[in-house]
Amino acid sequence: MMEKTIAPGIRYIGVDDNDLDLFEGQYIIPEGISYNSYVILDEKIAIMDTVDARKGGEWLANLEEALEGRTPDYLVVQHVEPDHSGLIASVAEKYPSLQIICTAKAAVFIGQFFDGKSFNIKTVAEGDVLELGQHSLKFIMAPMVHWPEVMVSFDAASKVLFAADAFGKFGALEGDLFIEGTEDWSCEARRYYFNICGKYGAPVQALLKKAAAAGPAIIAPLHGPVLRGDLSPFLALYETWSSYGVESEGVFIAYASIHGGTAEAAERLAEILREKGCPKVAVSDLSRDDIAEAVEDAFRYGRLVVAAASYDAGLFTPAYNFLHVLQMKAYQKRKVALVENGSWAPSAGRVMKEMFGAMKDIELVAEPVTIRSRMREADIPALEALADAILA
Ligand SMILES: Cc1cc2nc3c(=O)[nH]c(=O)nc-3n(C[C@H](O)[C@H](O)[C@H](O)COP(=O)(O)O)c2cc1C
Ligand SMILES: [Fe+2]
Numbered sequence: 001m002m003e004k005t006i007a008p009g010i011r012y013i014g015v016d017d018n019d020l021d022l023f024e025g026q027y028i029i030p031e032g033i034s035y036n037s038y039v040i041l042d043e044k045i046a047i048m049d050t051v052d053a054r055k056g057g058e059w060l061a062n063l064e065e066a067l068e069g070r071t072p073d074y075l076v077v078q079h080v081e082p083d084h085s086g087l088i089a090s091v092a093e094k095y096p097s098l099q100i101i102c103t104a105k106a107a108v109f110i111g112q113f114f115d116g117k118s119f120n121i122k123t124v125a126e127g128d129v130l131e132l133g134q135h136s137l138k139f140i141m142a143p144m145v146h147w148p149e150v151m152v153s154f155d156a157a158s159k160v161l162f163a164a165d166a167f168g169k170f171g172a173l174e175g176d177l178f179i180e181g182t183e184d185w186s187c188e189a190r191r192y193y194f195n196i197c198g199k200y201g202a203p204v205q206a207l208l209k210k211a212a213a214a215g216p217a218i219i220a221p222l223h224g225p226v227l228r229g230d231l232s233p234f235l236a237l238y239e240t241w242s243s244y245g246v247e248s249e250g251v252f253i254a255y256a257s258i259h260g261g262t263a264e265a266a267e268r269l270a271e272i273l274r275e276k277g278c279p280k281v282a283v284s285d286l287s288r289d290d291i292a293e294a295v296e297d298a299f300r301y302g303r304l305v306v307a308a309a310s311y312d313a314g315l316f317t318p319a320y321n322f323l324h325v326l327q328m329k330a331y332q333k334r335k336v337a338l339v340e341n342g343s344w345a346p347s348a349g350r351v352m353k354e355m356f357g358a359m360k361d362i363e364l365v366a367e368p369v370t371i372r373s374r375m376r377e378a379d380i381p382a383l384e385a386l387a388d389a390i391l392a
């Protein structure tokens with residue numbers, strides 16, 4: 001049996017989803033995902049968010065079991081994205097006296113998602129407190145982490161921070177509700193963070209300041225395990241990520257190759273970098289590997305090399321798509337080097353320079369190295385020089 005009490009009077013009632021093909025319509029989730037939800041049982045009872053409607057029956061059963069025949073007073077809606085708001089109408093119909101607590105913006109979104117239904121809504125703003133008895137929830141606004149209506153909630157009695165999508169992670173819980181230490185957390189939490197919140201570094205920083213001031217002992221996110229024990233490593237990672245800092249020393253090489261020539265040059269460059277003592281060289285094939293993971297690695301390391309074939313007088317599509325996503329996610333503060341390949345009129349380097357030129361604080365460490373059709377021994381000195389430039 002899974003441990004379900006996260007603090008006295010606070011129970012986990014979330015669900016795992018192991019058969020969703022893509023999260024948010026684009027992210028592979030080989031280990032599934034959890035939609036977290038909690039219930040605070042006190043003189044008054046508050047439900048903290050619902051889950052995706054895909055798991056309606058299971059969630060309503062979890063809720064009923066936790067309630068032990070009592071009637072909930074409040075549903076706190078921290079975030080109206082359907083993976084958390086899917087069952088608002090179902091639970092409101094089941095418990096007609098239930099009052100929904102959310103931001104004014106969330107109330108608008110609830111109206112949009114549940115057209116024609118009317119709800120008993122009380123809107124709250126920064127610093128408002130909902131008294132439940134022993135427990136009291138203080139609401140902390142978190143606009144654009146990663147939607148505009150988001151708030152988080154802090155219970156002074158238990159020091160639990162209900163963090164909405166912040167501190168979320170891909171991967172179903174499979175019975176492990178808690179995690180202590182970032183070792184088994186950071187990989188899928190990082191992929192989640194940069195792809196979902198990456199653009200919103202400043203709003204995440206603002207939330208971190210307010211959250212740290214509250215002094216949480218436990219962080220209860222809407223996806224992935226509940227964080228407890230020493231929270232400082234989790235907070236430190238979020239500080240690095242949201243300030244676009246470098247987490248790991250090393251170089252990330254992302255390549256996009258039609259016939260293998262660029263791939264060969266990229267692998268050779270990786271060898272050269274290793275020979276030169278680079279502590280870590282990660283390589284990704286943008287045509288085949290998970291782009292969300294490539295995005296994660298681009299942010300993780302401080303130095304990025306993109307090697308790409310020319311294509312229709314432009315940039316080979318997988319590299320174009322990757323750079324487009326980096327641009328969307330506010331990629332910044334990084335050293336970048338480029339390798340282009342072309343058989344008749346190489347154009348990949350020009351397009352990549354333009355795309356990186358539109359991003360903030362990107363240092364192009366050298367002019368793009370040009371390969372013609374296939375890498376030759378004569379190209380090695382240029383790759384060596386590029387390696388020196390990116391490592392400098
Ligand atoms: C559909 C298509 C479009 C291409 N467009 C260009 C181009 O605009 N300019 C160019 O120099 N080469 C172009 N090429 C050729 C490749 O960029 C070139 O052969 C390169 O060496 C491929 O590198 P790779 O071995 O890593 O795939 C094109 C190739 C294909 C299949
Ligand atoms: Fe979300």
Ligand SMILES: [Fe+2]
Nearest residue numbers: 081083165222
């Ligand atoms: Fe979510």
